[in-house]
Amino acid sequence: MTTKAVSFDWCWDLTQGGSVATDRKWVLTAMNQHGVSLINLLWRILGQEQDVCDAYQETFLKLAHCQDGFRPRNIKAYLFRTAGNVAVSHLRKKKRHLQACQQIALNSPTNQNDNVPGEFDLMELQQKLRYQILQLPQYLRNVVILHDLGDMSYQQVARTLSISVATARVYRCRAIQFLAARLADRKEK
Amino acid sequence: MKPLFLRKNHNCKTIRHWVGDVLNSRLSIHSDWIRAHIVNCPRCQQRLTGFNRVALGLHLIKTQTHHKDLLKNANQQTLMVLHQSLQQLPQAQKLRAKQPRPKFLNRMAKYSKSISHAAACFAILILMRWGIFSGMEKFQSEGQKAVHQYYVNNIGEDLTDDIFTA
Numbered sequence: 165m166t167t168k169a170v171s172f173d174w175c176w177d178l179t180q181g182g183s184v185a186t187d188r189k190w191v192l193t194a195m196n197q198h199g200v201s202l203i204n205l206l207w208r209i210l211g212q213e214q215d216v217c218d219a220y221q222e223t224f225l226k227l228a229h230c231q232d233g234f235r236p237r238n239i240k241a242y243l244f245r246t247a248g249n250v251a252v253s254h255l256r257k258k259k260r261h262l263q264a265c266q267q268i269a270l271n272s273p274t275n276q277n278d279n280v281p282g283e284f285d286l287m288e289l290q291q292k293l294r295y296q297i298l299q300l301p302q303y304l305r306n307v308v309i310l311h312d313l314g315d316m317s318y319q320q321v322a323r324t325l326s327i328s329v330a331t332a333r334v335y336r337c338r339a340i341q342f343l344a345a346r347l348a349d350r351k352e353k
Numbered sequence: 354m355k356p357l358f359l360r361k362n363h364n365c366k367t368i369r370h371w372v373g374d375v376l377n378s379r380l381s382i383h384s385d386w387i388r389a390h391i392v393n394c395p396r397c398q399q400r401l402t403g404f405n406r407v408a409l410g411l412h413l414i415k416t417q418t419h420h421k422d423l424l425k426n427a428n429q430q431t432l433m434v435l436h437q438s439l440q441q442l443p444q445a446q447k448l449r450a451k452q453p454r455p456k457f458l459n460r461m462a463k464y465s466k467s468i469s470h471a472a473a474c475f476a477i478l479i480l481m482r483w484g485i486f487s488g489m490e491k492f493q494s495e496g497q498k499a500v501h502q503y504y505v506n507n508i509g510e511d512l513t514d515d516i517f518t519a
Contacts, residue, residue, distance in 0.1 A: 188436065189442065192445055192448060193444070195431070195448055196447070196448060196451070199427075199428060200424060200453045207419045208414050211414075213419060213420060213423055213426070216423060216427060217427045220431060221427070286413055289406060289410050293406075312415075313414065343403075344400060344404040344406070345400065347406040348400060348403030
């Protein structure tokens with residue numbers, strides 16, 4: 165949000181000259197070119213509109229300030245990797261907040277569990293999957309985020325992460341196995 | 354050496370590794386040896402359930418739609434913290450009102466059947482036209498040759514040439 169950006173001193177100094185507009189016009193071009201796919205990626209990771217807006221803002225602020233304002237060589241790769249990392253950290257914070265709330269609710273005497281045991285809740289499944297993606301090691305998580313949530317092909321994933329296509333396939337396969345094992349275990353418990 | 358899937362002693366661990374391939378349709382779950390094992394093996398059943406849950410979860414995440422103004426709102430929120438001179442550019446004004454539009458190919462997807470039918474008809478027309486005309490030319494030249502040969506046999510080559518060149 166705006167206030168957060170100001171408090172972190174990420175805003176550009178308003179006293180700078182007007183040449184900034186011409187120097188950093190590429191930020192707007194990147195926003196125009198990759199905005200839609202970034203929003204889709206962030207939406208799939210976060211699932212909350214305000215979180216998506218915050219992560220989107222943070223991603224573009226990082227882009228505008230990377231390498232002292234110089235344009236990165238591969239903007240798309242930079243944007244998608246940054247957006248993935250930002251979204252993951254948002255989701256972690258949210259998870260911690262949720263755990264704290266649950267702890268408070270457990271301690272409260274009026275706690276009542278409305279969930280029917282064994283009920284197949286699709287929203288819960290999505291949320292569980294999101295949290296399990298968080299648990300993946302970073303090299304596996306990046307592939308799942310870019311390939312499965314960012315709709316990138318293996319070739320694009322490989323180019324973005326600077327790995328080979330075969331490695332991207334192997335990582336994705338391992339990640340899915342990991343997620344399957346974790347989701348299966350969770351349900352049994 | 355027999356291929357791996359034909360061996361009798363499929364161990365549980367191997368099949369559990371193949372469960373992902375089953376779901377990716379590289380192997381068929383209708384294969385007797387896979388089905389027979391999974392029916393009797395709780396660990397493989399659990400793994401299969403896990404893969405199904407992941408596939409379902411990813412599908413649900415992908416199909417869940419967001420509000421159409423999300424891009425516009427996100428752009429507005431981001432532009433607010435960029436440099437003021439950037440905010441005043443015409444490109445920024447466009448971004449503030451931008452809404453996601455389906456890609457050209459996606460928009461044309463609903464017409465794909467009609468387009469493919471029209472293309473097929475056009476191709477058939479071209480082939481027919483080409484086939485008929487080339488066939489006609491061939492037929493004409495063959496006929497001319499036959500008539501020429503008939504005259505050569507009956508009135509001689511010199512007279513035939515005179516007739517045909519005239």
